[in-house]
Amino acid sequence: MTTHLLSVGSPDLIGTAARGAVITAFLVFIGLCLLWVFTLATQDDAPERLYVADRSLRPVFNGVAMAGEQITVVILVSLPGAIAIFGYDGVSTAVDSALALGVLLLLASRIRATRRYTLGELFSLRAEGPGARIAGAVVTLCIAVPLLMVQLRAGGITASLLIGMPSERAQVVCTVLMGLLITCFAGVADLRGTSFMQAAKVPVALATLAAVTLLALRLFDWSPGSLLSAAMDKSVSPDEYLSPGLWANSAGFGPLGTLSDHIVVILGTAMMPHLLLRVSASRDVPGARRSLSVAVGLTGLFYLLLVTTGFAAAAVVGSGRIGAVDAKGQGAPILLASEVLPHHPTGRVVLITLVACVAFLAVLTAVASVTFAAAVSVTRDLIGQKDRTRHGIGEPTVLRLSVVALCAVSLFLTTAVHRYPIEFLLAFSLSLAASCVFPALVYSFLWPGFDRRGLLWLVYGGLSLCILLTLFSPAVSGTAYALLPEEDFNLFPLHTPGLVSVPAAFLLGWLGSARPWERPAGTRRMAWGDAGDRGRAPIPDRGAPRTGIGSDRDGVTG
Numbered sequence: 001m002t003t004h005l006l007s008v009g010s011p012d013l014i015g016t017a018a019r020g021a022v023i024t025a026f027l028v029f030i031g032l033c034l035l036w037v038f039t040l041a042t043q044d045d046a047p048e049r050l051y052v053a054d055r056s057l058r059p060v061f062n063g064v065a066m067a068g069e070q071i072t073v074v075i076l077v078s079l080p081g082a083i084a085i086f087g088y089d090g091v092s093t094a095v096d097s098a099l100a101l102g103v104l105l106l107l108a109s110r111i112r113a114t115r116r117y118t119l120g121e122l123f124s125l126r127a128e129g130p131g132a133r134i135a136g137a138v139v140t141l142c143i144a145v146p147l148l149m150v151q152l153r154a155g156g157i158t159a160s161l162l163i164g165m166p167s168e169r170a171q172v173v174c175t176v177l178m179g180l181l182i183t184c185f186a187g188v189a190d191l192r193g194t195s196f197m198q199a200a201k202v203p204v205a206l207a208t209l210a211a212v213t214l215l216a217l218r219l220f221d222w223s224p225g226s227l228l229s230a231a232m233d234k235s236v237s238p239d240e241y242l243s244p245g246l247w248a249n250s251a252g253f254g255p256l257g258t259l260s261d262h263i264v265v266i267l268g269t270a271m272m273p274h275l276l277l278r279v280s281a282s283r284d285v286p287g288a289r290r291s292l293s294v295a296v297g298l299t300g301l302f303y304l305l306l307v308t309t310g311f312a313a314a315a316v317v318g319s320g321r322i323g324a325v326d327a328k329g330q331g332a333p334i335l336l337a338s339e340v341l342p343h344h345p346t347g348r349v350v351l352i353t354l355v356a357c358v359a360f361l362a363v364l365t366a367v368a369s370v371t372f373a374a375a376v377s378v379t380r381d382l383i384g385q386k387d388r389t390r391h392g393i394g395e396p397t398v399l400r401l402s403v404v405a406l407c408a409v410s411l412f413l414t415t416a417v418h419r420y421p422i423e424f425l426l427a428f429s430l431s432l433a434a435s436c437v438f439p440a441l442v443y444s445f446l447w448p449g450f451d452r453r454g455l456l457w458l459v460y461g462g463l464s465l466c467i468l469l470t471l472f473s474p475a476v477s478g479t480a481y482a483l484l485p486e487e488d489f490n491l492f493p494l495h496t497p498g499l500v501s502v503p504a505a506f507l508l509g510w511l512g513s514a515r516p517w518e519r520p521a522g523t524r525r526m527a528w529g530d531a532g533d534r535g536r537a538p539i540p541d542r543g544a545p546r547t548g549i550g551s552d553r554d555g556v557t558g
Contacts, residue, residue, distance in 0.1 A: 062195065062287070066291055070097070080313055082328065084319055096266050100269030111280060117276070122444065145410055146422075179407065187400055191372070201358070201361045204361065210305060212336055213309055231314035260497070260498045269430060309332075313335060374406055375399050435465065440455060456512065457508040461508040476490075477490050
């Protein structure tokens with residue numbers, strides 16, 4: 001039998017007396033959020049306004065919204081629990097996630113200068129034709145659908161925990177209800193509307209985490225050292241709590257497994273399609289850099305608060321109790337909020353309600369952003385202008401239908417595999433982004449010789465490697481935390497494939513473009529051309545882009 005995310009016998013964290021008030025406030029908050037979303041929905045069907053808000057977002061505002069993209073429900077509920085239970089390994093993941101926007105900052109200017117906003121269009125910089133656009137759409141969907149499944153699952157489980165019904169049936173029902181609400185939101189949202197929601201989420205999340213942390217610190221006479229000592233004492237392994245290797249996913253694999261995880265988290269988080277879409281929504285190149293700078297600062301503050309929340313949860317609640325509720329610690333924020341005010345029932349209800357509202361806002365905005373970016377890719381890259389014209393369907397209609405279809409498919413898959421631990425799908429999505437998107441963009445921006453064949457080899461080769469290595473990794477079989485713990489076809493020793501797939505993708509891109517086995521023949525042709533074709537115009541390189549990056553002709557066309 002597989003390991004459930006929450007055990008059926010999990011304790012009631014809220015209590016009968018407070019449950020009614022928490023649920024009522026939570027439902028009111030949900031209604032207000034949905035009402036606000038409908039008021040923000042644009043009535044203009046112009047594609048540029050729908051996709052990138054007509055590139056009218058101010059740098060600071062867009063930077064705050066970009067920081068909001070990092071506040072997902074998975075990070076919000078999982079990372080404090082990982083720190084509370086696994087100590088150093090959880091902190092290491094938080095640091096990697098905070099560094100990811102620094103990588104994106106290095107490429108933000110070039111991305112914005114292209115005036116393109118889907119992976120297919122970015123891939124077309126060096127490889128003209130439908131093949132590059134289809135490859136971009138395939139990668140976007142392969143990243144988005146697993147990510148949506150993990151987000152919807154985490155949102156449903158958090159909701160079931162809040163209402164005091166952590167049974168499997170209640171988790172499925174809450175997941176379906178949350179998914180339907182989010183589908184309604186995503187179906188009417190555009191980039192401008194999601195930007196306002198993301199920007200509003202940032203101060204609410206930061207204030208809630210700060211309040212929980214300060215209340216926990218007050219229990220230890222405002223001494224951070226005492227809080228950290230208590231966290232170590234109440235951990236499952238006090239002597240190893242601040243040392244690497246306590247996380248079961250990395251234990252036994254040595255520094256190679258840790259290095260692979262670092263590569264996947266840093267590069268994968270930076271190359272998510274919804275983040276690239278938001279970079280393209282900046283007013284200009286300096287605005288993109290400024291937005292990333294604001295996002296880096298706010299994201300760093302967010303992860304700092306998450307780290308302190310994790311240590312506070314270990315000190316106040318204890319790693320043992322957190323692990324008893326959920327083996328991966330996803331109940332840590334709610335457990336902490338329910339115990340930092342033991343003698344103030346009203347304050348306790350308010351604090352738990354705030355945590356619940358932040359969790360809902362996180363899953364609402366995260367799923368909507370990922371779905372919207374994937375739907376834009378389907379509309380622009382997978383369904384061509386000719387197909388839309390032939391069927392008499394406008395681009396905004398295709399976008400809305402794509403959003404609903406993506407949400408429906410992700411929700412169906414999430415409920416179908418609800419009994420299985422699918423958290424490894426998050427690492428799989430990050431691995432795809434690190435292996436397929438990052439090398440392709442680096443080559444597209446920095447190597448004029450990168451062409452269509454190299455792009456397709458890189459993208460599909462990286463995609464195939466990620467699927468195969470993940471399938472034969474400890475995340476799927478052979479370990480207690482695997483998808484299929486009873487089976488054992490664990491042939492690849494690392495939990496994430498990034499250490500192999502990222503260098504292999506770079507190599508495949510170079511081999512496909514440079515084609516070193518054809519170099520002698522190419523050299524002979526050049527020599528013959530110099531001798532016999534003097535005076536003729538040179539034949540342009542098929543691998544080079546038709547226009548310079550950032551020129552007017554690089555604007556997105558239908």
